[in-house]
Amino acid sequence: MTILIIASLIDPASVNIADKLIKEFGFEESGRTFSGKPVYKKNDLLLAYLDVDDVYAEDVDKIFQAEEVIFASRHQSESGEPTLTVHVPGNVVNKADFGGRPGSLAWAHPQRMKAALIALRQAKDEFGLTEYSVSLEVTHHGPTELTIPAMFIEIGSSESQWTEEKAGYAVAKAIWAGSTKPIDSQGCVGFGGGHYATKHTKITLEEDIAVGHIFSKYAFIEGFEPRLIETSFRKTYGGCKLAAIDWKGVRGDSRRRLIEVLTDLNIDISRC
Numbered sequence: 594m595t596i597l598i599i600a601s602l603i604d605p606a607s608v609n610i611a612d613k614l615i616k617e618f619g620f621e622e623s624g625r626t627f628s629g630k631p632v633y634k635k636n637d638l639l640l641a642y643l644d645v646d647d648v649y650a651e652d653v654d655k656i657f658q659a660e661e662v663i664f665a666s667r668h669q670s671e672s673g674e675p676t677l678t679v680h681v682p683g684n685v686v687n688k689a690d691f692g693g694r695p696g697s698l699a700w701a702h703p704q705r706m707k708a709a710l711i712a713l714r715q716a717k718d719e720f721g722l723t724e725y726s727v728s729l730e731v732t733h734h735g736p737t738e739l740t741i742p743a744m745f746i747e748i749g750s751s752e753s754q755w756t757e758e759k760a761g762y763a764v765a766k767a768i769w770a771g772s773t774k775p776i777d778s779q780g781c782v783g784f785g786g787g788h789y790a791t792k793h794t795k796i797t798l799e800e801d802i803a804v805g806h807i808f809s810k811y812a813f814i815e816g817f818e819p820r821l822i823e824t825s826f827r828k829t830y831g832g833c834k835l836a837a838i839d840w841k842g843v844r845g846d847s848r849r850r851l852i853e854v855l856t857d858l859n860i861d862i863s864r865c
Contacts, residue, residue, distance in 0.1 A: 596772040597659035598640045601647045602628065606667035606748040606755035606764075611640060613758075613765035614665070627656075638772055647745075648682070648692030651736040661702060661742050663709075663768050668730075668749025675722070676749035677713045677763055678789075679706050679771075680730035681806050683737050683825075686815040692735020696821060701732075701805030702742035702830040703780040707797050709746050709771030714798060716763035725760070728794045729783075731809040732825075742830045746771065776803065780832065781863075782825045783807035784851060785839030792839045792865040802863075804837060805829050813847035819854045826860065840864045 600611035614620060620633035620640050633640040639657060643650055647664045654662060668678050683698035693699075706729070713727045736743070746767050748760045783793035783804045788811075793804045806825040812818075826833045836855050843851065855862055 594637055595657070595659045596638050597653060597657050597662045598638060598665060598768060598772065599643060599647055599650060599653055599662060600640065600665045601643050601645065602630070603644065603646060604667050605752065607647065607665045609756050609761035610665035610748065610764045610768070611642070613761040614640060614768060617762060617765050618769055648735045651738050654739045654741045659741060661705065661772070662739060663772055664743065664745045665764060665768060666745045666747045667755045668747035670750040673751040674749070675725040675754050677717065677722070677725050677727045677760065678730045678747045678749060679709050679713065679767070680745050681706070681732050682734055682743055682745060683732040683806065684735070685732050685808050685812040685821055686818070689735065693737030696818060697737040698732065698806060698821065698824050698828050699737050699739055700742040700828045700830055702744065702775070703803035703805035704775040704778060704831070705742070705771040706744050706805060707776045707778055707803035708774050709744065709767040710794070710797055711776070712767040712770035713763060716766045720759040720763055722759055722763060726789070729790045729797060729804060729807060731788055731790055731807040744771065778803040779835055780805060780829050781835045781837050782829065782833060783837050783839070785810050785842030787842070792842070793837060796837060796865050802835070802837065805833070810842050810844065813843060813851070817847060817850055822851070822854050823858060826858065834859070835861045835863060837863045837865045
């Protein structure tokens with residue numbers, strides 16, 4: 594099984610993380626090049642560079658014939674808060690401001706995401722990154738049309754963090770864990786809460802649950818899309834019949850409609 598790791602040459606966090614992966618885990622040049630750079634290999638893992646932003650990397654699964662793709666990336670926010678995050682790509686509303694198609698979701702692999710999230714938390718302690726928060730993010734941005742599971746593991750939220758050596762090593766360790774040691778837990782789709790999915794992060798870290806796709810409360814404000822709710826379960830690797838709802842993080846009218854859709858889909862519902 595080939596796992597593809599993608600780093601963007603125009604993203605300083607991505608280059609930082611890729612450099613740490615090569616050093617820490619002994620990736621070696623494979624003899625192949627892409628985007629004018631060597632493609633690196635370690636066992637069943639490939640590390641390749643793109644010369645475009647990874648949110649537009651819609652065809653890397655076909656180019657490399659991989660079965661999973663992990664994007665080493667930056668996270669950017671106005672607050673500039675130091676963060677280490679994991680999320681699935683996808684556009685949960687009918688807009689596509691940052692790659693992908695409107696109203697389209699990538700495939701999620703929650704068990705690999707859980708392994709990456711736990712590794713980020715451990716690396717935060719190992720490297721003394723006390724100022725960093727560790728969390729899942731809600732599903733957002735492209736690429737959305739990959740035919741294989743995908744996740745982003747990111748350093749945020751400003752340039753000073755993107756190039757920080759210890760943060761690069763932390764994400765490198767998370768990528769290694771996510772690509773080599775998926776954790777056998779019940780797959781789950783999350784609903785409600787803000788962009789940093791606090792409650793879904795907590796249950797993924799502490800319970801026998803692995804959350805993949807997450808719809809924030811803002812997704813329901815933008816427009817309720819029952820079709821995408823069904824898609825989020827269908828595009829969860831290994832199957833998924835559990836929804837975790839941040840009960841206070843979804844408005845009452847939206848929550849009622851959500852529960853109706855989930856009931857029609859025979860999805861089990863958990864409050865968090």
